[in-house]
Amino acid sequence: MDVIAELEDAVSGAAARIDGAGTIEELDKVESALLGKSSAVGAARRAMGGLDPSERPGVGARLNEVTSAIETRIAQRRVTLAQLEERHRLTADRIDVTLEAVSFPHGSLHLIQQTIDEVVDIFVGLGYQMASGPEAELGWYNFDALNTPPTHPSRLESDTMYLDYGDPDDELLLRTQTSPVQVRWMEQHQPPVYVVVPGKVYRQETTDATHLPVFHQIEGLTVDEAIRFSDLKGTLAHFSRAFFGPRTEVRLRPHFFPFTEPSAELDVSCFSCDGGVAGCRVCGGAGWLEMLGCGMVDPNVLAAVGYDPETLSGFAFGMGVERMAMVRHGINDIRHLVDNDLRFLRQF
Ligand code: DAH
Numbered sequence: 001m002d003v004i005a006e007l008e009d010a011v012s013g014a015a016a017r018i019d020g021a022g023t024i025e026e027l028d029k030v031e032s033a034l035l036g037k038s039s040a041v042g043a044a045r046r047a048m049g050g051l052d053p054s055e056r057p058g059v060g061a062r063l064n065e066v067t068s069a070i071e072t073r074i075a076q077r078r079v080t081l082a083q084l085e086e087r088h089r090l091t092a093d094r095i096d097v098t099l100e101a102v103s104f105p106h107g108s109l110h111l112i113q114q115t116i117d118e119v120v121d122i123f124v125g126l127g128y129q130m131a132s133g134p135e136a137e138l139g140w141y142n143f144d145a146l147n148t149p150p151t152h153p154s155r156l157e158s159d160t161m162y163l164d165y166g167d168p169d170d171e172l173l174l175r176t177q178t179s180p181v182q183v184r185w186m187e188q189h190q191p192p193v194y195v196v197v198p199g200k201v202y203r204q205e206t207t208d209a210t211h212l213p214v215f216h217q218i219e220g221l222t223v224d225e226a227i228r229f230s231d232l233k234g235t236l237a238h239f240s241r242a243f244f245g246p247r248t249e250v251r252l253r254p255h256f257f258p259f260t261e262p263s264a265e266l267d268v269s270c271f272s273c274d275g276g277v278a279g280c281r282v283c284g285g286a287g288w289l290e291m292l293g294c295g296m297v298d299p300n301v302l303a304a305v306g307y308d309p310e311t312l313s314g315f316a317f318g319m320g321v322e323r324m325a326m327v328r329h330g331i332n333d334i335r336h337l338v339d340n341d342l343r344f345l346r347q348f
Contacts, residue, residue: 003047004059010040011066018073024081031074041067111348112216112337115325116198119218122242123196126235128220131195133181135202136163139171141180145304146259161202161213174202178219179259179318182297185221186305191312192224198321209333216321221297223307223314229262229296232315236266236294244271244328251288260295260316267291272330282330289327292319 014034021027035041044063051059109117120130133141142148143155150168154176157165164172181197197219205213222231237250249269257263267288273280276287283289294317299309322334329348331337336344 003044003051004062006040007044007062007066010034011070014070015073018070018077021077021081024078024085027074027077027081034070034074035067041070108345108348110337110345111325111329112321114348115321115328116216116218119239119243119319119321119324120196120198122239123194123220125242126194126238128194128196131181131185131197132199133175133178133184133197135175135200137173137175137180139168139173141183142173142175142177145183145301146179147298147300147304148258152258157204159204161204175199176203177201177318178217179316181219182221182259182316183301183305186223186302186307191307192222193314194222194224196220207335209335212322212334212338215334218319218321220317221314222316223297223302223312225311225313227296227313227315229315232294232296232317235315236292236317240266240268240291243324244268247271247274249275252294255293255295257293257295259298259301260293261298263293263295265290265293266317282327291324291327292317294318 017030017034018027021030033039041063044059048056048060048063124130139155142160143152144150148155154160160176161174162171163174164170178197178199178201181195181199185195185197186193199217199219200214201217202214205211207213222235233250233252237248240248240250247269248271251267251269252264253267255263255265268291269275270280270283270287270289272282273285273287276283276285278285280287294315297314297316302309302312302314322337325331325337326334
């Protein structure tokens with residue numbers, strides 16, 4: 001075959017090969033196969049020197065024509081492939097990291113739960129266990145087993161919400177205190193007893209700045225051999241300092257509860273004014289804050305669950321969770337805790 005024939009043969013398939021290249025890499029290979037040293041074009045260029053001078057202009061012109069036609073077609077294909085490749089990249093890369101992400105706001109524990117957790121943690125640190133009991137409770141557990149006589153005014157329908165009222169033997173009510181869990185726990189466990197019981201309680205109450213018909217208490221019960229009043233005071237003093245700060249003083253005032261004897265109320269020194277600054281916004285100048293009810297477990301309560309009051313003794317306490325949170329954070333209206341206003345809740 002002569003040079004021209006070989007060139008024309010190569011050229012005839014060139015367009016199809018160029019357009020068949022699917023990537024720029026493939027196109028580079030096609031280009032060197034069509035125009036490189038070992039291509040028909042390269043061979044023709046090398047053969048030029050050996051041609052008869054009369055043939056040279058004709059072959060030379062055809063060679064230039066062919067070369068530039070191939071180059072042009074390769075350049076066009078290169079542009080097309082570059083566009084295709086970019087389009088591919090864009091589809092693959094569709095996620096636009098510059099768009100703001102959909103945010104899932106994460107909530108936080110309600111102040112009441114935070115307060116419960118904090119109080120329970122302090123007692124767990126002393127070796128106490130956490131327990132719970134039913135909110136719909138029998139009259140027996142809420143009152144009788146707690147040494148509360150049938151005539152006690154808190155048993156009236158005006159104070160207690162009854163689910164079933166009338167027959168004293170199977171009165172069903174919404175518990176008015178967490179104290180019934182003392183009895184339930186002792187029925188199910190042998191001493192020693194070291195438990196704290198957080199939970200909801202219910203009372204027939206008109207809502208105002210300091211009262212809600214549904215609120216929370218944390219009960220505590222200790223029963224062991226030779227538990228004394230000093231253990232009660234020491235334990236509650238430790239708790240008060242852990243919760244309100246190390247400088248907190250405590251004092252016990254005589255009080256009455258049916259299920260403890262003697263009974264007391266525990267006050268803590270005002271953590272804001274440190275005791276008696278006239279007009280203090282936390283204690284109002286009294287210097288003391290009423291914190292909780294407590295006392296030595298009445299022997300009748302121990303006997304009601306089959307514990308021996310001769311060898312065992314104990315102390316109990318009960319505190320209002322909302323009150324603890326209000327005093328601690330200077331909240332002046334208990335209703336803030338149930339209004340579900342995020343402007344309030346987000347502060348804690
Ligand atoms: N249950 C009492 C109340 O709701 C609080 C209380 C007082 C609990 C003295 C106790 C206690 O365990 O010993 O007012």
